Amino acid sequence: MKSRESVLRLKRFQVQEKARQLAQIETMVSQFKSMSDDLDAQIAYEEKKAGIEDVEHFAYPTFAKAARLRRENLQTSIQDLNDQHGAAKVALSEVEEELAKAEKLEQRDGKSIEVEKPNTYEQAGMIG
Numbered sequence: 001m002k003s004r005e006s007v008l009r010l011k012r013f014q015v016q017e018k019a020r021q022l023a024q025i026e027t028m029v030s031q032f033k034s035m036s037d038d039l040d041a042q043i044a045y046e047e048k049k050a051g052i053e054d055v056e057h058f059a060y061p062t063f064a065k066a067a068r069l070r071r072e073n074l075q076t077s078i079q080d081l082n083d084q085h086g087a088a089k090v091a092l093s094e095v096e097e098e099l100a101k102a103e104k105l106e107q108r109d110g111k112s113i114e115v116e117k118p119n120t121y122e123q124a125g126m127i128g
Contacts, residue, residue: 004106011099018092025085032078039071 046064047053054060055068 004102004109008099008102008106011095011102014095015092015099018088018095022085022088022092025081025088029078029081029085032074032081036071036074036078039067039074043067043071 043064046061046067050059050061050064052060055065
């Protein structure tokens with residue numbers, strides 16, 4: 001019986017851990033999107049200030065070039081995190097299913113033990 005209790009605790013821990021990882025990924029994506037939006041605003045400001053929007057122009061602002069590169073890197077990171085998010089969702093649902101199965105098994109076994117005990121006592125009463 002104790003091994004099943006420890007299995008249940010392990011499954012619950014795994015569900016909590018996967019949910020925490022999922023939330024952490026969502027937070028990171030949100031922060032990266034915010035940073036990307038800030039860079040967009042900075043790029044637009046620099047281009048407006050310089051009066052040059054052509055990235056290939058020799059006088060294009062260096063800061064705007066660096067900000068564009070940083071924004072592209074953030075976009076790549078966001079895409080990677082979205083992929084990880086999908087995988088984490090699948091892993092969470094799998095662990096939740098395993099937990100549900102383990103809980104049903106525990107409930108079933110718990111009920112059968114409770115049902116068996118009164119029968120055992122009734123049988124003992126009949127014998128004695």
